[in-house]
Amino acid sequence: EVQLVESGGDLVQPGGSLRLSCAASGFTFGNYVLHWVRQVPGKGLEWVAGISWHAGSVDYADSVRGRFTVSRDNAENSLYLHMNSLRPEDTAMYYCIRERDQCRASMCHEFGYWGQGTPVTVSS
Amino acid sequence: DIQMTQSPSSLSASVGDRVSITCRTSQYISNYFNWYQQRPGKAPSLLIYQTSSRRTGVPSRFAGSGSGSEFTLTISGLQPEDFATYYCQQSHTPPPVFGGGTRVEI
Numbered sequence: 001e002v003q004l005v006e007s008g009g010d011l012v013q014p015g016g017s018l019r020l021s022c023a024a025s026g027f028t029f030g031n032y033v034l035h036w037v038r039q040v041p042g043k044g045l046e047w048v049a050g051i052s053w054h055a056g057s058v059d060y061a062d063s064v065r066g067r068f069t070v071s072r073d074n075a076e077n078s079l080y081l082h083m084n085s086l087r088p089e090d091t092a093m094y095y096c097i098r099e100r101d102q103c104r105a106s107m108c109h110e111f112g113y114w115g116q117g118t119p120v121t122v123s124s
Numbered sequence: 125d126i127q128m129t130q131s132p133s134s135l136s137a138s139v140g141d142r143v144s145i146t147c148r149t150s151q152y153i154s155n156y157f158n159w160y161q162q163r164p165g166k167a168p169s170l171l172i173y174q175t176s177s178r179r180t181g182v183p184s185r186f187a188g189s190g191s192g193s194e195f196t197l198t199i200s201g202l203q204p205e206d207f208a209t210y211y212c213q214q215s216h217t218p219p220p221v222f223g224g225g226t227r228v229e230i
Contacts, residue, residue: 045160045168045211045222061219095167100179109215110158112179114167 002026002113004096009118016086020118022079022096030054030074033099033107036081038092039117048094049081050107057106064090086122093117126151130212130223137202137228145197145210145226153216157195159188162225163208171210172197202228 008020020036036048049060049070058070069082079096100112127150137143147157159172170179172188175195185200199206207230212223 044225045213047220047222059218100170100173107218109213109218109220110170110173111160111168111213111220112170112173114169116167 002098004098004113004115006094006096006115006118009094009120011121011123012086013124014087014122016122018083018086018120020081020083020094020096020120022115024077024079024096024098027098029077031102033103034072034079035097035099035107035109035111036070036079037095037097037111037114038090038120039095040092046092047109050109051079052106053102059107083120086120088122091120091122093119125219126153126214126217126221128212128214128221128223130226132226133224134227134229136230138230139202139204141202142198142200143202143228144199145212145228147195147212147223149193149195149214151217152192153214155191156214156216157188157190158213158215159186159197160211160213160222161206161208162211163205168211199228 003025005023035050051058051070067085071080095117096115097111098113100110129148155175157175160168162168176188187198189196209225209227211225
């Protein structure tokens with residue numbers, strides 16, 4: 001069974017930094033593209049970042065580009081999101097996601113498996 | 125970025141009803157289109173991918189259709205567990221964009 005468990009969410013002041021982690025199990029981690037998607041409470045979904053299976057390709061939403069960095073450790077079956085220069089508008093639930101299937105392209109953006117999320121609050 | 129227009133934003137229905145949700149995209153996206161269900165307090169889950177392919181385990185009352193720039197999710201015979209929020213999403217051109225959501229209420 002595919003499992004994705006996020007951690008690291010916290011209350012942080014504007015301008016601060018945070019690192020989110022996602023521990024994966026139940027599949028061959030290094031074979032799959034992974035993503036982060038966020039959701040402001042009571043609002044819609046926003047894709048944040050994606051990373052190819054070999055980490056050779058990464059991509060970001062314009063709203064976080066230059067402030068957030070996605071990375072993965074295939075030996076540890078872990079995905080990370082390093083968040084710097086945090087803003088109040090980054091407040092959201094952050095979900096770790098595995099693509100539905102192995103993707104021949106760098107990313108297919110079919111969000112097949114979701115963790116339960118970790119909450120990030122940016123406030124003074 | 126591709127713009128998504130999802131409608132309606134909410135609808136009221138009864139158990140057994142047939143309901144449809146529509147999404148329109150600002151550009152042609154072939155069949156690279158997906159639907160998600162989110163129950164209250166839970167993470168979203170993939171229902172339909174590539175316009176009309178049901179995810180394993182998704183009941184046959186859920187059907188996706190469309191092509192190009194207009195797509196529809198139809199639920200035939202609403203069940204109590206179907207009352208949730210539904211999101212559409214294009215996977216044709218980065219960045220992947222979601223629709224604003226449709227809340228299906230009793």
